[in-house]
Amino acid sequence: GFSRQMVELLNKHGIAFSTFDIFSDEEVRQGLKTFSNWPTYPQLYVSGELIGGLDIVKELEASGELDTLCPKAQKLEDRLKSLINKAPVMLFMKGNKQMAKCGFSKQIIEIMNNSGVDYETFDILEDEEVRQGLKAFSNWPTYPQLYVKGELVGGLDIVKELKESGELLPVLKGEN
Numbered sequence: 001g002f003s004r005q006m007v008e009l010l011n012k013h014g015i016a017f018s019t020f021d022i023f024s025d026e027e028v029r030q031g032l033k034t035f036s037n038w039p040t041y042p043q044l045y046v047s048g049e050l051i052g053g054l055d056i057v058k059e060l061e062a063s064g065e066l067d068t069l070c071p072k073a074q075k076l077e078d079r080l081k082s083l084i085n086k087a088p089v090m091l092f093m094k095g096n097k098q099m100a101k102c103g104f105s106k107q108i109i110e111i112m113n114n115s116g117v118d119y120e121t122f123d124i125l126e127d128e129e130v131r132q133g134l135k136a137f138s139n140w141p142t143y144p145q146l147y148v149k150g151e152l153v154g155g156l157d158i159v160k161e162l163k164e165s166g167e168l169l170p171v172l173k174g175e176n
Contacts, residue, residue, distance in 0.1 A: 087120035093144040
């Protein structure tokens with residue numbers, strides 16, 4: 001019950017955290033009590049330092065100190081903006097440059113590789129939060145999605161049209 005309360009409290013405050021199941025390792029379970037000089041669980045650590053148990057965390061919440069003490073989980077919108085701007089030309093696709101995992105991604109990779117422009121990829125199959133969040137963020141329902149300097153260019157159909165009209169290279173170089 002106490003562990004569940006701790007997790008709920010951390011989630012309520014949007015705090016980035018991970019957990020360790022002390023029942024999975026009796027040596028760690030007993031050793032941590034000695035190491036921390038704290039006899040009960042759960043125990044909250046921030047940057048390797050013991051903060052305390054549930055009672056202490058509740059006191060920190062009541063005083064408003066919990067939010068300043070603990071690292072926040074990055075908001076999805078901020079994370080998406082960061083990913084979109086990870087490289088000047090960023091392609092969100094199924095798979096990666098080396099191994100496309102769908103026909104549309106394979107086609108766009110061929111076009112991108114033939115353009116001679118450097119680009120980075122992000123495999124949306126590896127991160128469901130990004131996969132769903134980017135659709136809403138960009139208001140573009142399908143993948144692949146190509147971004148240049150943080151701006152959505154479009155999907156495979158748009159990239160094909162730009163290639164056929166001779167506009168792809170200037171767009172990829174950010175000249176538009």
